[in-house]
Amino acid sequence: MSSKTANPIMHSAAWRISLWATLAFAIGTMLVFAMVHRFVANDIQRRSDAWLTGEVAVLGDVAGRTPKDRLYGRVVREVAELASREVPNKLRSNGNENDSVFFLQAGDDGNLKLWVGVGDGTQHLAAIRALKAVSDVPYDLNVKGFKHPFRVASVRMEDGSHIYLGLSERDELRVLRNLRFRFLCLWLLIVLFGFAIVFYATRRMLNYVREITEAASRIGQSDLSSRVPTNKRNDEVGHLALTLNHMLDRIESSMHQLHTITESLAHDLRSPLTAIRGKLEIVLSSDLKVEQSEPIVSAIDELDRLTEFLNTSLDVAEARADALRLSRTEVDLDELLRVMLDLYEPCMSEKGLRVDLRSAGPVTVLADAALLHRVIANLLDNECNHLPAACTVSIRLGASENTVILTVEDDGPGFASEVGLQMFEQRVKGRDSKGRGLGLAFVEAVVRAHGGSVTASNPPQGGALLTINWPRAAEETVDAPHSLTLVNR
Incomplete structure (x- = not known):
């Protein structure tokens, strides 16, 4: 805002x-x-x-x-x-x-x-x-x-x-004519003088409200320590500033508690998982038969997926609470897409998928590079895991003055009809999906934390279409609309 x-x-x-x-x-x-x-x-x-x-x-x-x-x-x-x-x-x-x-x-x-x-x-x-x-x-x-x-x-x-x-x-x-003339002159003088007084008083009051608005707009999830300016006047506007500052105090305290809880929870869960994985690797390094090592390798893979699930769930929870800590830097989205496609090319080729990338050229956005990397990875993972063989994935990257538009479209079976409008909710997935229902939820949460929006739909010609609108400039406060999912239009 x-x-x-x-x-x-x-x-x-x-x-x-x-x-x-x-x-x-x-x-x-x-x-x-x-x-x-x-x-x-x-x-x-x-x-x-x-x-x-x-x-x-x-x-x-x-x-x-x-x-x-x-x-x-x-x-x-x-x-x-x-x-x-x-x-x-x-x-x-x-x-x-x-x-x-x-x-x-x-x-x-x-x-x-x-x-x-x-x-x-x-x-x-x-x-x-x-x-x-x-x-x-x-x-x-x-x-x-x-x-x-x-x-x-x-x-x-x-x-x-x-x-x-x-x-x-x-x-x-x-x-009567003299009376009307004198009244008109006096009336014009009083009206103009009254307008000037009302305008001055109102302008002065609303300037203070504007200062409060500008200060509030600069207070984002990365900086909750700032406060709106206050004055010594005991009026409604002064009470508004004090109320906003008290509310920001409570929000800052709540965000601090949320970060403390999530960090403690992540530490308490990661520590035993890491310890178990370490012990399994020690056992795996010893001389074991193939039939004995396969269950251990499978268990390590499950622990890795569990750790990834834990990290993603915590990130989604923080993003939904507008508490996701962002480290914004300039990222070339065109370059990032090409690097990620190179990484996913073996997976795509193995499944017989074709990728068609059309980009408007270098497009720079101000975003958290690590989270943006994970967003692209989630989108490509969904295509690799859910598309049947011989399908085509079309990726379009365009930009306007204030917004970057990224669309990912395929000619597969489309989104499951039972998902409906809950597509971006956590642990919501189709009956045939083998995932945990966190991919799109994570994508929507990160995009929303950056001030953008995500829409998903099944186009009339078939397949699935996902569109991301990403702001080019940093948005200190998140007021993006909730994503809208239209299934089987």
């Missing part, structure tokens, strides 16, 4: 966390502003409606009390102009006092009777007639030639005429 420290910032977890957190904050603040904006707009309109309702009532009362003589228009106009000056905080354009307020009185026949405001009032009266609004409720009025709508309130007089008082919504819209 290798940590991906070369990823761009935008592909890092800190970036994603910061982005989602900022997005949630931005959406939340935008919703809050929408509510505030609506409240402010409604409050401004409520105040405008209250002012309009009060002023139109006053104007209606003045118009009702003023005699209908030639001074009527002048009095009502002056009162309307005074009302227009009472509108607070209104922008003026072109020096005109009445550009945001208009006063209009229409007779009972619908004709314009009195007008105070910008223009001649015909456009306003036409808009009022087209709208046909309810007289006692303020409403919006769009007048042709004016950019902003008017908020209009009206009152009906006793003589059948109507008085209309309109207030431009220009200033209300200006306030």
Whole structure:
């Protein structure tokens, strides 16, 4: 396992966390502003409606009390102009006092009777007639030639005429527009600042997690003494580092105990076996008849096979526990294959087997040379011991940038169907096999200890196919998938 420290910032977890957190904050603040904006707009309109309702009532009362003589228009106009000056905080354009307020009185026949405001009032009266609004409720009025709508309130007089008082919504819209602009600037500033804070804090925390990951990836079966870095912060990440170190302490202790047990067991078993073999050789060196020496030679051979079985079983057990001690060196797999084939040529020729080797040339791997030698020996032993005469063994060696692929295929009877998915388990073998069921188990254990994988299958055209994927670089931690065996595809 290798940590991906070369990823761009935008592909890092800190970036994603910061982005989602900022997005949630931005959406939340935008919703809050929408509510505030609506409240402010409604409050401004409520105040405008209250002012309009009060002023139109006053104007209606003045118009009702003023005699209908030639001074009527002048009095009502002056009162309307005074009302227009009472509108607070209104922008003026072109020096005109009445550009945001208009006063209009229409007779009972619908004709314009009195007008105070910008223009001649015909456009306003036409808009009022087209709208046909309810007289006692303020409403919006769009007048042709004016950019902003008017908020209009009206009152009906006793003589059948109507008085209309309109207030431009220009200033209300200006306030809301300024509010939106300032909020947007402040919102962008806060969002960017918040993103930077979240990204910095998350990046700093995840950098420590990355340091832990990199340290853990360097801790392999050959070096269990290293530990992940810790800090003085009493937080979740600090607890994670301490927990990993405690776990590594237990693993190191367990591996030490396993090595001690296996070494003691191997010593305790090898010593009597070696002693027995030595005594048998002494007896064999004396003058014995042929019929007397044959049982002794057979017993020595059985002791050798028992010793080999013991060594292989212990190696498989250690490899399965990820405790196999490896001494990695650069090994030319192409050269090793050719040397091993030269050694096995007499056995192959005696059984009438043909070997076809196709290699991509020198292929260097970083592996334990002794274990790799035994892996090749186990594969060739299986072919010699289980193939009938006149079969062909095809060996292919290829390489990619990161992986070496070794395939061993034959045209024999294939793997036994009763073995199934347990082919790489210890002491699992076919009914007709004379072995101890440790060859493939040892191969899979060693390859897995180096970070590779093994697959075995019976191809549709017959025979047996075994494929080994061996990493070219050293893998400090073993995370290779379990080997998959497919029988009789």
